[in-house]
Amino acid sequence: MRDVTCPYSKEVMNHFRNPHNLGEMNEADGIGKVGNPLCGDVMRIYIKVSESEKGEEIIKDIKFQTFGCVAAIATSSMVTELAKGKTIDEAMKITRNNVADSLDGLPPIKMHCSNLAADALHAAIKDYKSKKLQSEDVVI
Amino acid sequence: MRKVYMDYAATTPVDDRVLEAMKPFFSKKYGNASSMHSYGQDAKNALDNSRHILADSINAKNNEIVFTGSGSEADNLAIKGVAFANRFKGKHIITSSIEHHAVLEPCEWLEKQGFDLTILPVDKSGLVDPSAVETAIRKDTILVSIMHANNEIGTIEPIDEIGRICKENDVYFHTDAVQTFGKISIDIEKMNVDLLSTSAHKLYGPKGVGCLYVRDDVKIEPLIHGGKHEFGLRSSTENIAGIVGFGKAVELRKGEMPTEMRNLTKLRTILIKEVIKIEDAHLNGHSELRLPNNANFWFKFIEGESLMMDLSLNGVSASTGSACSSKSLKASHVLLAIGLKPEEAHGSLRLSLGKYNTAEDVEYVLNVLPKSVEKLRKISPFKRDWNSENNFEKNIRT
Numbered sequence A: 001m002r003d004v005t006c007p008y009s010k011e012v013m014n015h016f017r018n019p020h021n022l023g024e025m026n027e028a029d030g031i032g033k034v035g036n037p038l039c040g041d042v043m044r045i046y047i048k049v050s051e052s053e054k055g056e057e058i059i060k061d062i063k064f065q066t067f068g069c070v071a072a073i074a075t076s077s078m079v080t081e082l083a084k085g086k087t088i089d090e091a092m093k094i095t096r097n098n099v100a101d102s103l104d105g106l107p108p109i110k111m112h113c114s115n116l117a118a119d120a121l122h123a124a125i126k127d128y129k130s131k132k133l134q135s136e137d138v139v140i
Numbered sequence B: 001m002r003k004v005y006m007d008y009a010a011t012t013p014v015d016d017r018v019l020e021a022m023k024p025f026f027s028k029k030y031g032n033a034s035s036m037h038s039y040g041q042d043a044k045n046a047l048d049n050s051r052h053i054l055a056d057s058i059n060a061k062n063n064e065i066v067f068t069g070s071g072s073e074a075d076n077l078a079i080k081g082v083a084f085a086n087r088f089k090g091k092h093i094i095t096s097s098i099e100h101h102a103v104l105e106p107c108e109w110l111e112k113q114g115f116d117l118t119i120l121p122v123d124k125s126g127l128v129d130p131s132a133v134e135t136a137i138r139k140d141t142i143l144v145s146i147m148h149a150n151n152e153i154g155t156i157e158p159i160d161e162i163g164r165i166c167k168e169n170d171v172y173f174h175t176d177a178v179q180t181f182g183k184i185s186i187d188i189e190k191m192n193v194d195l196l197s198t199s200a201h202k203l204y205g206p207k208g209v210g211c212l213y214v215r216d217d218v219k220i221e222p223l224i225h226g227g228k229h230e231f232g233l234r235s236s237t238e239n240i241a242g243i244v245g246f247g248k249a250v251e252l253r254k255g256e257m258p259t260e261m262r263n264l265t266k267l268r269t270i271l272i273k274e275v276i277k278i279e280d281a282h283l284n285g286h287s288e289l290r291l292p293n294n295a296n297f298w299f300k301f302i303e304g305e306s307l308m309m310d311l312s313l314n315g316v317s318a319s320t321g322s323a324c325s326s327k328s329l330k331a332s333h334v335l336l337a338i339g340l341k342p343e344e345a346h347g348s349l350r351l352s353l354g355k356y357n358t359a360e361d362v363e364y365v366l367n368v369l370p371k372s373v374e375k376l377r378k379i380s381p382f383k384r385d386w387n388s389e390n391n392f393e394k395n396i397r398t
């Protein structure tokens, strides 16, 4: 069996210890789901979007739920921090590297497998957009 | 914060008395055991003494004890050494799906070199079926390697019976006893083994010293050629300090083993009884045929590396078979072999106890562990089943 020391940065451990924006969201405007329990990482990101006075679509609220390792949990928590209050266009530009950098880096082996949080965020925004299109269709 | 080490299957601290016994051999009695002068003879005597202690402890002869650089090296020597020496007799090797990598990898490497390999399955508790060994033996089988007890789930294999079958069929039998040596008494005659691997750092000795018992009529080639140390099976100037430490550790086990194993069994039994009360916690391995110090669980809907790290933040050191904590990013082959699904194996936790653990340690773990599990389940999207869509779609605004 494998032995593990602490390969994680302080910032990663902080987010792991006290995850931000944790939980489910009722009546989310968009939900992003990525990963697969087989591989050991599954993330859900929930967003609530509202329009600003300028007519921009802002991520008003965001929540996450994650099954996975320390890196998976910390990146999920971090991405919610990065996206909160941003316009959906800005949020779409958040990359996996942004998330890892904000956490003062991830162990190389975790960069690929557990750094899915940006993907989950993008999926949630896409889900929001497609829902919106659908509801507009209905109106027409 | 209390610190509790419950990862004795990974390694153990060096016993103070072992350390004291080793000390003189670094800078005072530093001779080379091959030298004729007094420094050399001091080293040679110390080497012989340890060899005798090890031989005596498993009912073997002195010349059947080969010191190696680790348990992994002992496994490699047994498997590759026997395969090479007997390749004209046959090319078939039998092992099990739950062996340590130090056995499985050499076997798989030999397969690439043209040997035939049969990997026997195990049942849900991790047991190899001796009759399956018998069925698998062919005319060209040269070696069977089945571990004495598994390092992850602690299951103790029916070694005596497998040994008897190998003897009847005139096939060499190797067992990896790295996890049992010093915990369960070993008698190579009763067990009918031809080769047996051990490692000092699992029994309060130093790291980097192992031993392979090789019955004196076994045909075997060395891995390391050179000055013919260790009966020609392991050349290189002997690690006298390490070997002295190994000898001392084994000597101490003799007196300590019976009471200690009774204590550990008691503590371990309480641990298992209480932990499986946690909702959706499951025991891995056999309920009775298991190492006295081993407990292994899986917890539904959470991942083991997170669990291990959360425990570590609370002072408890344990280990997991989750893919996320492995260099290969694969879930434990042992847990998959006993029928766990990958997502279940990811949620595994091994607690392995040792002689410095107390009832208070167990109590502390029983206090901390349920909280860690609960915390991670709160974070997890899975609540009732793995298909979280059920409790999921309702959240979407319609």
Ligand SMILES: Cc1ncc(COP(=O)(O)O)c(C=O)c1O
Pocket: B009, B010, B070, B071, B072, B073, B075, B100, B102, B147, B149, B150, B151, B176, B178, B179, B199, B200, B201, B208, B209, B210
């Ligand atoms: C069953 C088993 N075999 C072999 C080994 C390898 O021993 P070592 O660490 O001395 O190379 C270990 C321990 O890691 C083990 O548990």
